[in-house]
Amino acid sequence: MIELSNLSKSYAQGKVRAVDNISLTVRPGEIFGFLGPNGAGKTTTIKMIVGLLRPDAGEVRVAGIDMLKDPIAAKRRIGFVPDQPQVYDRLTGSEYLNFLADVYQVPDDVRRERIEHYLEIFELRDAVGDLVQSYSHGMKQKLVLTGALLHNPPVWIMDEPMVGLDPRSAFLLKDLMAEHCRQGYTVFFSTHILEVAERLCDRIAIINKGRIIACGTLEEIKEHREKETLENIFLELTENEGIPVSLEDHLS
Amino acid sequence: MRAFLSLLKITFRNYYGISVMKQKYVKEKRELWQPILAVIGLGFGGFTILSLYYLISRGLYTGGKMLGEPALGLEYALLASAFLIFFFGVSSVITTLYFTEDAPFLVSLPLKPFQVIAAKFSLVMANQYLVLAFLLIPPLVIFGRGEGLGFIYILTAVVIFLLFPVIPLAPAAAIVIPLMSRAGSKRLKDLFTILTYVFMIAFGLGLQFLVQYLPKGKEIASLQEILKNHGALLTQLGRGFPPAVWATKALAYAGTGEGLLSLGLFLVLTVVLLALMLLLGERFFYQGLLKGEEVGRLRRAKRKVGVAWGARSPFKALILREHRLFVRTPVYLMNVLPVAVIVPVIAVLPLITQGNQLPVDRIAPFLATHPYVKLVIAAITTFIAGTLPLAASALSREGRLFFISRLIPVPPGDQVKAKFWYILGVNYLCTMPFFVLAVVIARLGPGDILALFILNLAGTAAVTALGILIDLLHPFFDWDNPQRAVKNNLNVLFAMLATLLFLGVFTVAGVGLALVVPWWSGFLILLLLIGGAAVGLYQGQLVLAEKSYRSLEM
Ligand SMILES: Nc1ncnc2c1ncn2[C@@H]1O[C@H](COP(=O)(O)OP(=O)(O)OP(=O)(O)O)[C@@H](O)[C@H]1O
Ligand SMILES: [Mg+2]
Numbered sequence: 001m002i003e004l005s006n007l008s009k010s011y012a013q014g015k016v017r018a019v020d021n022i023s024l025t026v027r028p029g030e031i032f033g034f035l036g037p038n039g040a041g042k043t044t045t046i047k048m049i050v051g052l053l054r055p056d057a058g059e060v061r062v063a064g065i066d067m068l069k070d071p072i073a074a075k076r077r078i079g080f081v082p083d084q085p086q087v088y089d090r091l092t093g094s095e096y097l098n099f100l101a102d103v104y105q106v107p108d109d110v111r112r113e114r115i116e117h118y119l120e121i122f123e124l125r126d127a128v129g130d131l132v133q134s135y136s137h138g139m140k141q142k143l144v145l146t147g148a149l150l151h152n153p154p155v156w157i158m159d160e161p162m163v164g165l166d167p168r169s170a171f172l173l174k175d176l177m178a179e180h181c182r183q184g185y186t187v188f189f190s191t192h193i194l195e196v197a198e199r200l201c202d203r204i205a206i207i208n209k210g211r212i213i214a215c216g217t218l219e220e221i222k223e224h225r226e227k228e229t230l231e232n233i234f235l236e237l238t239e240n241e242g243i244p245v246s247l248e249d250h251l252s
Numbered sequence: 253m254r255a256f257l258s259l260l261k262i263t264f265r266n267y268y269g270i271s272v273m274k275q276k277y278v279k280e281k282r283e284l285w286q287p288i289l290a291v292i293g294l295g296f297g298g299f300t301i302l303s304l305y306y307l308i309s310r311g312l313y314t315g316g317k318m319l320g321e322p323a324l325g326l327e328y329a330l331l332a333s334a335f336l337i338f339f340f341g342v343s344s345v346i347t348t349l350y351f352t353e354d355a356p357f358l359v360s361l362p363l364k365p366f367q368v369i370a371a372k373f374s375l376v377m378a379n380q381y382l383v384l385a386f387l388l389i390p391p392l393v394i395f396g397r398g399e400g401l402g403f404i405y406i407l408t409a410v411v412i413f414l415l416f417p418v419i420p421l422a423p424a425a426a427i428v429i430p431l432m433s434r435a436g437s438k439r440l441k442d443l444f445t446i447l448t449y450v451f452m453i454a455f456g457l458g459l460q461f462l463v464q465y466l467p468k469g470k471e472i473a474s475l476q477e478i479l480k481n482h483g484a485l486l487t488q489l490g491r492g493f494p495p496a497v498w499a500t501k502a503l504a505y506a507g508t509g510e511g512l513l514s515l516g517l518f519l520v521l522t523v524v525l526l527a528l529m530l531l532l533g534e535r536f537f538y539q540g541l542l543k544g545e546e547v548g549r550l551r552r553a554k555r556k557v558g559v560a561w562g563a564r565s566p567f568k569a570l571i572l573r574e575h576r577l578f579v580r581t582p583v584y585l586m587n588v589l590p591v592a593v594i595v596p597v598i599a600v601l602p603l604i605t606q607g608n609q610l611p612v613d614r615i616a617p618f619l620a621t622h623p624y625v626k627l628v629i630a631a632i633t634t635f636i637a638g639t640l641p642l643a644a645s646a647l648s649r650e651g652r653l654f655f656i657s658r659l660i661p662v663p664p665g666d667q668v669k670a671k672f673w674y675i676l677g678v679n680y681l682c683t684m685p686f687f688v689l690a691v692v693i694a695r696l697g698p699g700d701i702l703a704l705f706i707l708n709l710a711g712t713a714a715v716t717a718l719g720i721l722i723d724l725l726h727p728f729f730d731w732d733n734p735q736r737a738v739k740n741n742l743n744v745l746f747a748m749l750a751t752l753l754f755l756g757v758f759t760v761a762g763v764g765l766a767l768v769v770p771w772w773s774g775f776l777i778l779l780l781l782i783g784g785a786a787v788g789l790y791q792g793q794l795v796l797a798e799k800s801y802r803s804l805e806m
Contacts, residue, residue: 052655053805071802075661086653088573090580098561102569103660112561 001155001186002026002049007058009044018044020210022058026188026203031181033201034190037238041210042190043083046159049188050080062155076104079153081161083190085140093128093135093143097150104151111150118146121172137164145173156180158189162196174200198230208238256367263371264378266354266732268740290742297749302386309391313398322399323504329391330416330496336387337380338420343586344379344739345424346448348372350432351583353733355541369533373425379739380417388413395503405506408515412499415522419495422525427451429532432540495521566662570670577649578642578678583734584649587641592682596689616695623771627762627778629690630704631755633683634711638751640679641738643719646671647727647800649737654729654804664801665794668720672793676716683712703775710782715754717789719747724793724800758782 002025009019019041026032036042047053049060051071060067065074087096101111119125122142127135135143141164148156156177162170177187177200191197197204198218205215214221214237218230225233309325316324349372358368392409395401431444498518505511564572578584619626642649646668650657657667687708691701723743731737738744761781765774 072661102564103566103662108563
């Protein structure tokens with residue numbers, strides 16, 4: 001459902017190589033976790049997948065459609081949740097959702113049903129008539145989530161979607177993700193919560209300094225390594241060359 | 253004091269985006285063409301207008317001297333400056349104090365409210381100096397050199413120049429601060445903004461009323477006598493704004509007792525108003541600020557539960573988004589509506605004040621023999637449309653949320669189309685007050701009205717597309733409060749210059765046509781030309797949209 005081939009992107013006129021020749025395939029029915037330390041290039045990669053950034057080199061295909069060649073068709077198939085819940089402050093929640101449903105051309109009865117459904121599970125029904133200005137961080141995040149799922153896109157792409165959600169909502173979201181994949185669709189998300197990645201994801205990629213340093217199922221990644229947990233593997237793999245002792249050794 | 257200076261620095265840095273500019277132009281040397289083009293554009297446009305203004309100022313000085321009142325030109329300039337600061341600065345005072353997003357941050361700092369007010373007021377003052385320099389320095393130099401005045405004159409001139417914005421602006425702050433402390437909701441906040449304007453106008457009228465009963469000194473009387481005969485509008489304002497007369501006298505009689513007395517009056521009023529503003533600010537400022545933060549929450553309780561979910565076409569949805577974001581952002585409204593109202597007022601005041609010799613009755617017969625002069629109406633309305641900031645900030649106003657527009661599956665061309673038609677509607681409506689007034693005063697017939705109506709539409713459409721085109725080339729997304737999206741946006745300035753150029757070209761065309769073809773055929777040719785330009789620019793913006801939306805990254 002998502003194919004990245006030889007994707008590269010640098011900032012500041014080539015001085016910062018944020019993403020360096022990445023290739024990845026996410027299959028239908030798969031929940032794919034994208035891990036990596038701060039500044040590793042996760043957000044940059046995700047922005048290229050959804051068409052917000054133009055890659056310096058490489059190709060992005062979403063649901064078989066080339067993002068660079070036919071962006072409109074590709075965008076229709078994506079539900080995107082950015083790393084920060086940015087919404088028009090001066091619209092009400094319902095105006096925002098209606099706007100998105102309109103531009104994604106969701107028919108009347110379908111939209112009503114879906115919006116009511118998500119508002120119900122995210123407990124936003126009472127707030128949806130208020131200006132977004134008055135929402136809390138988590139409420140905005142839930143509004144953005146609802147907006148991203150309205151048009152029932154086959155491919156969900158989420159940048160740290162659990163940040164700011166209360167435990168109940170986070171649980172519900174994980175449930176929604178699993179349900180989505182059971183239907184043969186795809187979820188691609190970045191996270192810093194390793195337990196979530198461990199329990200939820202079919203496959204995982206770890207990115208560091210713009211390069212993929214590990215990719216596969218949890219078992220595949222753990223294979224041939226003496227470390228037991230994903231946390232230990234993550235720490236080992238993303239260790240800086242400059243620091244000779246890993247944090248763990250240092251502590252013991 | 254150190255804390256205040258720091259606050260002042262950060263206020264200015266934040267407002268002008270100095271850190272961002274440094275990073276971009278000095279450290280990374282990115283897009284250096286931007287400031288260079290700005291300097292060239294401003295330099296070129298500024299130089300042209302400045303030379304023209306210099307000539308006018310010289311003419312006024314020479315004319316005044318012949319009448320035995322060499323300070324006449326200076327007084328004109330001071331009055332005009334006060335008038336401009338009053339109308340365009342008041343909205344700036346209100347938005348800078350109450351409609352920026354740094355309020356919660358500032359309140360959390362260990363600073364006194366009056367210090368915050370002082371910093372914000374300094375910012376508004378600084379924003380006036382550019383216009384003020386433009387308006388005042390030429391007449392000040394001409395007068396000083398003409399009269400051979402020396403050091404004391406220069407010193408007085410500097411003091412008056414620096415303090416000049418206080419008298420028109422501080423009362424606005426002094427009015428708006430206590431009012432806003434009573435505003436418990438967003439709607440009241442908007443209402444009080446309008447009320448402030450009403451009070452300011454009442455304040456102006458009250459001053460004028462008062463001054464009529466003041467015993468007049470000989471010089472003031474003689475100056476006003478002359479003003480009365482030489483410009484009805486300025487006479488009105490001269491009576492309504494005595495500080496300009498004091499400033500004129502302080503300059504004209506610099507070094508003498510009389511000059512000192514006038515300077516004293518000017519300074520005392522300045523200090524009193526500043527003190528009043530700071531006192532009221534210390535007492536009431538934070539109340540209004542903090543209340544404004546609670547906005548939506550108060551409205552929540554009253555909301556009804558049922559929400560309408562209805563489908564619209566993407567195009568309608570885009571138009572609706574434009575509309576809602578425009579009318580719900582007071583800063584945008586305040587940058588648009590005053591222009592629509594002020595221009596007709598400026599144009600009409602001289603015609604209706606008493607004691608003028610302006611021949612309203614002679615306009616209609618004159619137009620009958622000189623039909624091409626009617627085009628001036630369309631030129632002014634087009635100019636109004638070109639100075640409104642909506643088109644040239646069409647993309648910029650989306651700011652960081654522009655990513656939503658790039659995400660949605662609507663072709664950029666369609667998105668820009670929605671922007672164009674909405675902004676055209678607003679711009680066209682804004683030209684209407686002047687248009688209606690002008691055709692009534694000129695007593696035009698239905699044929700002429702219809703013709704100008706259509707020509708105005710073509711002209712407005714052209715400059716609207718021109719503004720959007722300019723913004724598409726290089727939008728400004730890096731703002732943190734909406735004030736900056738329109739006020740700190742060079743595109744608005746470029747669009748204004750481009751409009752002037754556009755009008756210049758068609759003025760030449762119009763004059764040329766007037767010489768060779770009769771009115772109606774000339775009009776049709778001109779309409780075809782301007783209509784053609786509008787269609788061309790409209791198509792141009794659509795083509796550019798496809799390119800820009802794809803290449804703009806954030
Ligand atoms: N707009 C930008 N301009 C310049 N450099 C940028 C920009 N955005 C990101 N970078 C740089 O690109 C690199 C990758 O950043 P990115 O945001 O993709 O990291 P991330 O993996 O999402 O980090 P985090 O976990 O903190 O969200 C970083 O070195 C960052 O400094
Ligand atoms: Mg990130």
